[in-house]
Amino acid sequence: MDFDVMKKVPVKEQDPIIRATNFDEVNLGYTKEEAVLEASRCLSCKNARCVEGCPVSINIPGFISKVKEGDIEGAYNVISLSSSLPAVCGRVCPQETQCEAVCVRGVKGEAISIGRLERFVADTAKEMGLKPQLPADMVKKNKNVAIIGAGPSGLTCAGDLAKMGYDVTVFEALHKAGGVLVYGIPEFRLPKEKVVAKEVENIKELGVEIVTDAVIGRAFTVDELLDTEGFSAVFIGSGAGLPRFMNIPGEQALGVFSANEYLTRSNLMKAYLPDARTPIMRAKKAVIVGGGNVAMDAARTAKRLGAEVHVVYRRSEAELPARAEEVHHAKEEGIIFDLLTNPVEILSDEKGWVKGIKCVRMELGEPDASGRRSPVVVEGSEFVIECDAVIMSLGTSPNPLIKKTTDGLETNKRGGIVVNDSEMTSRPGVFAGGDAVTGAATVILAMGAGKSAAKGIDEYLSSQN
Amino acid sequence: MFEIVNKKYLGPNAYMMEVVAPLVARKAMPGQFMIVRADKDGERIPLTVCDFNRETGIVTIVYQTVGAETERMNRKEVGDCFADIVGPLGNSSDLCDLSIEELKAKKILFIAGGVGTAPVYNQLKWLHDNGIDVDCIQGAKTKDLLIFKDEMKAVTKNLYFATDDGTFGVHGNVCDALQKLWDEGVRYDHCVVIGPVIMMKFACLLTKKLGIHTIISMNTIMVDGTGMCGACRLLVDGQVKFACVDGPEFDGHAVDFDQALQRSRLYATQEGELMLRLTEGDTHHGGCGKCS
Numbered sequence: 209m210d211f212d213v214m215k216k217v218p219v220k221e222q223d224p225i226i227r228a229t230n231f232d233e234v235n236l237g238y239t240k241e242e243a244v245l246e247a248s249r250c251l252s253c254k255n256a257r258c259v260e261g262c263p264v265s266i267n268i269p270g271f272i273s274k275v276k277e278g279d280i281e282g283a284y285n286v287i288s289l290s291s292s293l294p295a296v297c298g299r300v301c302p303q304e305t306q307c308e309a310v311c312v313r314g315v316k317g318e319a320i321s322i323g324r325l326e327r328f329v330a331d332t333a334k335e336m337g338l339k340p341q342l343p344a345d346m347v348k349k350n351k352n353v354a355i356i357g358a359g360p361s362g363l364t365c366a367g368d369l370a371k372m373g374y375d376v377t378v379f380e381a382l383h384k385a386g387g388v389l390v391y392g393i394p395e396f397r398l399p400k401e402k403v404v405a406k407e408v409e410n411i412k413e414l415g416v417e418i419v420t421d422a423v424i425g426r427a428f429t430v431d432e433l434l435d436t437e438g439f440s441a442v443f444i445g446s447g448a449g450l451p452r453f454m455n456i457p458g459e460q461a462l463g464v465f466s467a468n469e470y471l472t473r474s475n476l477m478k479a480y481l482p483d484a485r486t487p488i489m490r491a492k493k494a495v496i497v498g499g500g501n502v503a504m505d506a507a508r509t510a511k512r513l514g515a516e517v518h519v520v521y522r523r524s525e526a527e528l529p530a531r532a533e534e535v536h537h538a539k540e541e542g543i544i545f546d547l548l549t550n551p552v553e554i555l556s557d558e559k560g561w562v563k564g565i566k567c568v569r570m571e572l573g574e575p576d577a578s579g580r581r582s583p584v585v586v587e588g589s590e591f592v593i594e595c596d597a598v599i600m601s602l603g604t605s606p607n608p609l610i611k612k613t614t615d616g617l618e619t620n621k622r623g624g625i626v627v628n629d630s631e632m633t634s635r636p637g638v639f640a641g642g643d644a645v646t647g648a649a650t651v652i653l654a655m656g657a658g659k660s661a662a663k664g665i666d667e668y669l670s671s672q673n
Numbered sequence: 674m675f676e677i678v679n680k681k682y683l684g685p686n687a688y689m690m691e692v693v694a695p696l697v698a699r700k701a702m703p704g705q706f707m708i709v710r711a712d713k714d715g716e717r718i719p720l721t722v723c724d725f726n727r728e729t730g731i732v733t734i735v736y737q738t739v740g741a742e743t744e745r746m747n748r749k750e751v752g753d754c755f756a757d758i759v760g761p762l763g764n765s766s767d768l769c770d771l772s773i774e775e776l777k778a779k780k781i782l783f784i785a786g787g788v789g790t791a792p793v794y795n796q797l798k799w800l801h802d803n804g805i806d807v808d809c810i811q812g813a814k815t816k817d818l819l820i821f822k823d824e825m826k827a828v829t830k831n832l833y834f835a836t837d838d839g840t841f842g843v844h845g846n847v848c849d850a851l852q853k854l855w856d857e858g859v860r861y862d863h864c865v866v867i868g869p870v871i872m873m874k875f876a877c878l879l880t881k882k883l884g885i886h887t888i889i890s891m892n893t894i895m896v897d898g899t900g901m902c903g904a905c906r907l908l909v910d911g912q913v914k915f916a917c918v919d920g921p922e923f924d925g926h927a928v929d930f931d932q933a934l935q936r937s938r939l940y941a942t943q944e945g946e947l948m949l950r951l952t953e954g955d956t957h958h959g960g961c962g963k964c965s
Contacts (some may be wrong), residue, residue, distance in 0.1 A: 381899045383710060383717075383757040391897070421759040423899055427696040451903040453913055460932050462939050466903035472896050477716070485716045485742065486896075487943035560935045607900045609918065 214317025217246040219324050224540035228511050231395045231480055234537060235299070235324075240278070243328040247275035249313060250320050257310040258322060263656030264297075264364070266290040268307055268322055275325055284333035287326060288340040292367030292411055293360065293655065295334065295403045296389060298327025301652045302531050334406055339413050342371055349373040351669055354439040356424045356610070359387020360651045361642030362445035363411050364658030365665075370414040372666050377439075379422040384476065387447055388643075388651065391476040392468070394505050396512070400475070425609035430617070430638060440672070441637045441665045444625060445658060448643035449607030453600055454497065458554030463489060463562035467498070467506040467601035474509050491515040491597035495565050497551055498601030499523070502648075504534040506599045507543045517543045518593060522550040522570050522583045546593070548572070548583065554598055564592045603648045614638070622647055630664030631657060639665055675755040678731060683820040686738045687788055688747055689723070695730030697722065697760040702769050703796040704890065704922055707732070707760025708898045711749065715756060716742040719895045721792035721867075721921075722761060732758075735791035735820065741947040762898050763921045766796050767888055768865070776805045782861040782885070783809040783829075784847045784876050786868020790820050792890060793867050794828070801828035808861070809833070810854075812847035812872070816840035847872060848879045861885050866925055870937060874930035887925035891916040894939060907933050 211217070220236040221227075227234050238246065250272040258268040267286050274283035287294045303309075303323035311319035353369050355362045358380035366376045384390050389404045398404060412418060424430065424446070433439045451466030453459055470488070473479040477486035494510040496503050499521035511517045519538070521528060524547050528535055539545070546567070553566040569589035572581035606623040618626040618634035624647055625640040627633055633640050641657025643649060679691035697707050701722045708717045724733035738744045749755065768776060781800070785793035790811055800807050812835040813819045819834060819841055826832050834842025835850040843850040847868075864887040866876045873889045880887040893905040893916045905916035908929035914920065 381759065382897060383759070391901070421757050422696060423759060423762065426761050427700055447901075449900050450915060450918070451901075453903075453906075455913070459913075460906075460908060460929075460936070462935060469896055469902040469904045472902050477896065478714075485714060485947060487940040487947070489940075604901075607918070609900060 211245060213249055216318045216321045216324075217242050217249075219321070224537075224542070227396065228508075228541040231512055233399055234396050237331060238324050238328040240280075240328075240332070243275055243325055244278060246321050246325060247272045250276070251312055253312055257312065258307040258320075261307040261310040262290075263306065263652045264290050264659050266326070271329060272320065272322070272325060275329060280329055280332045281336065281338055283329045284338050285341075287329060290659075291655070292340065292364050293407045294326050295330035295407055296360070296398060297652055297655070298323050298325075298330055299398050299403070300393060300650075302650060304532065306652065340367070340410050342414060346371065346373045349375075349669070351375065351440045352377065352438050353665060353669075354379060354433045354437070354442045355445060356430075356442065357381070357387055357445040357447055357642070357644075358385035358408070358418055358420075359445055359447050359642060359654065360389060361654035361658035361661070362387065362443065363408065364655040365443045365445065365639075365641065365662045366416045367411045367414055368659055368662035369665060370411075370416050372662065374666075374669075376416045378416060378418045379424050379428070380418060380420045381423045382476065383420050385418050385420060387445075391472045392502065392505070393651075394471065394475055394509050395480075396508065397505070423609070425613040430610065430614040430635075434637060440669055441639065443658070443661050443665065444610055444633070444638065444640040444644055445642045445654070446607055446610055446644045448604035448648045450605050451600065452602040452605060454551060454602065456551060456553055458556055459600075461554050461556035461562045461598075462560045463491070463556075463597045464554060465489070465597065465599050467496070467502045467599050468604065470506050470599050471502070471509065474513075480509070480513060488513065489597055491595070493595040494518070494597040494599060495520055495551075495593055495595045496599045496601055497521075498603075499528040499530055500601060500603070500648075501530045501534055501650075502603075503601035504530045504538050506601050507538055508541060510597070510599065511541055511543055515597070518546050518595070519543060520546045520549045520551060520565070520567060520593070522548065523580065524548055524572060527580050550583065550585070551598075552590070555592065562596055562598055564594045565598055566590060566592050604643075606644055606647065610644075630667060631661035632664055632668065637668060639668075675758045677749055677751050677753050677755070680749075680751050683735065684817045687735065687818065687820055688738070689733060689735050689791075689820075691731050691733050692755065692758065693730055694732045694758040694760070697732050697758060698725045698730045699727055701725040701732065701761040702765030703799045704766030704769065704792070705761035705763050706892075706898070706921060707734075707758055707762060708895070709734070709746065709755055710757040711742065711746045711755055713756045715745065717757075717896060717898065718742050718746065719762075719892065719898055721795070721890070721892065723791035723795055724798065725795075733791075735788050737788045740944045741951040744948065744951055759898070763917055764919075766799075766865075767922055768796065768800065773803055773805070776800065776803070779863045780861045781805070781807040781863045781865070782851070783807060784851065784864065784866040784868070785809060785811045785825075786847060786866075786872040787813055787818060788820065789868030789872075789890075790825065793865070794821055794824060796865065797825065797828040806830040808859075810835060810847050810850045812836070812850065812868070814838065846875070848875050851876070851879060851883075855883055864888070864925075865890075870930055870934050873925065873928075874934070877925040877928070877930070881926050888922050889925040889928060890921045891923060891928070891933065892921065893933070894936065907936070
């Protein structure tokens with residue numbers, strides 16, 4: 209293998225033309241030789257900036273040095289101290305803006321491929337049958353903590369609390385644990401049985417109980433968990449909620465979906481499989497509105513279900529909120545980007561089915577509050593993209609259920625739960641994190657919040673004695 | 674888990690089941706619904722809670738075998754279990770928020786169509802238990818489809834019937850029955866209509882004309898049922914609302930029923946194919962014009 213120490217060891221991927229027709233994983237992962245070679249590029253910095261760049265503060269040089277030695281079990285144990293979901297993070301974290309963004313190797317060449325190494329270690333550990341361990345010196349606290357939502361923040365918080373000696377019960381509204389990892393992120397980026405189910409099993413191995421089909425706010429309120437169900441603290445990791453629509457004419461036409469619906473049908477309900485019992489629209493030509501990671505997931509799913517796919521986004525490529533890698537993969541798979549384009553109306557046929565989307569061209573004006581240049585309509589630029597499906601991927605607003613059923617729980621004007629530095633809400637003993645607090649963000653930020661909340665809960669409960 | 678403890682045939686394609694679902698039974702209120710998955714690869718089916726028993730943890734559901742999933746549900750017998758039941762979901766009936774005095778001051782009429790009788794029964798029973806007298810018009814295509822007649826009689830002051838074919842009660846639909854009562858001088862100031870969308874649409878047109886405040890309950894397409902997918906959206910006063918978290922009850926005079934009817938057909942073709950695949954299996958060799 210040609211090896212340039214300044215460059216990442218490349219990772220094998222499924223051929224774009226083939227993978228655009230299947231739901232198998234795109235990225236095939238490093239072999240052991242590739243991983244050891246990539247690890248050899250790490251400078252093992254004393255004051256490692258990558259660790260600061262990691263929302264869950266994994267000892268990155270620590271695990272990479274174990275990989276260098278070929279000691280995968282050792283590397284896994286280092287990662288497990290900080291992360292409960294390494295096989296997930298190695299796949300879906302935006303490393304390029306976190307750990308890899310600050311890697312010293314990246315100053316002159318390419319940063320170390322920390323994500324690919326993390327994935328390699330986690331996957332190899334699974335093949336070897338390694339499990340995360342409870343610390344040998346752990347003391348049982350004999351206190352119960354309830355976690356609402358078995359997504360990235362809830363699972364992380366649960367795993368960390370279990371390792372601290374708490375008895376943890378996770379309440380999940382859906383029939384399967386994993387949250388966005390099972391309903392949102394597609395199989396081709398994050399395999400459900402091979403990766404997510406195994407990570408959930410690992411959390412259960414730590415003694416965490418997961419109760420599915422339990423909607424907090426309905427079956428139990430937060431107050432009931434604290435007052436009558438024997439929990440000393442509660443963590444709310446209920447995730448993002450209601451999908452946003454554009455409120456443009458024609459949006460009620462048949463064939464207009466939220467990305468959440470489209471992806472949930474495909475991912476959670478497995479509607480992409482030929483013998484699935486949940487229906488999904490297999491469009492001929494689909495327009496995805498939005499430019500985030502969810503939009504890329506919806507676009508690439510629609511492609512795999514047989515559609516010609518257009519992504520319509522009102523700003524330019526530089527402003528696309530999706531990870532560069534996702535955009536790159538989408539383009540490789542033949543997804544067409546109609547940038548600086550904004551929908552103004554959805555057109556339908558006499559039976560109410562979508563037949564096109566009327567758009568206007570945009571140009572970039574002055575930077576707005578977010579620092580991004582705000583798009584301005586080009587007068588007289590209306591045109592129609594013919595299509596039979598439109599998938600709205602415009603983000604979500606937090607689910608109002610818990611707020612509505614919990615007295616004294618403060619939320620901000622966007623509906624996000626307000627928390628302090630320890631992730632505690634306006635209600636003592638009630639903590640929150642993830643999208644329920646921040647609005648739609650990333651898996652790793654949710655995990656970071658779950659981790660920080662576990663620490664906050666431990667401090668709070670320790671001070672209660 | 675979720676064991677079926679009783680099953681009863683109610684009428685053509687209509688069945689009742691009693692199922693062990695303690696989390697639903699302990700909190701359910703009239704107006705709420707739950708989601709059932711018959712088995713581990715099953716679709717999530719939203720069903721209104723028809724009755725509940727807080728002590729035994731048993732809930733009653735009524736369903737019509739209209740598609741592959743309800744057909745599969747119906748293949749379960751007493752002693753079998755469902756894979757999942759989650760609930761209660763949605764908001765309880767608006768009436769449950771009123772005081773007994775406020776309720777007694779109202780002249781309330783329920784209109785139940787087809788298996789919409791099941792959710793109406795739950796509300797009627799709750800009102801009856803709280804000493805509130807209410808009337809109800811129960812409508813169906815034909816006599817055999819008038820389910821729960823005796824149970825309904827027990828919890829209403831006056832129960833009127835209407836059948837499209839005239840085999841029982843008023844010969845006509847629920848609107849004809851209401852108009853007849855109105856013409857006889859019977860007056861109401863609050864109406865709850867639950868049934869097929871088309872029936873709710875026409876009942877609401879009439880109650881609007883008669884000036885009766887009217888609440889309807891939407892049984893839309895859903896996936897998660899907890900406020901995530903947006904599949905259950907409908908237009909109420911021109912605004913997008915979600916049946917699962919904003920409803921399922923809405924002001925009947927503000928709902929865009931035509932749009933709701935259109936949306937209900939979204940997966941009709943695929944659901945038809947799934948039903949054919951289930952019921953005819955390998956013996957189906959095309960020619961139906963529906964299969965691909």
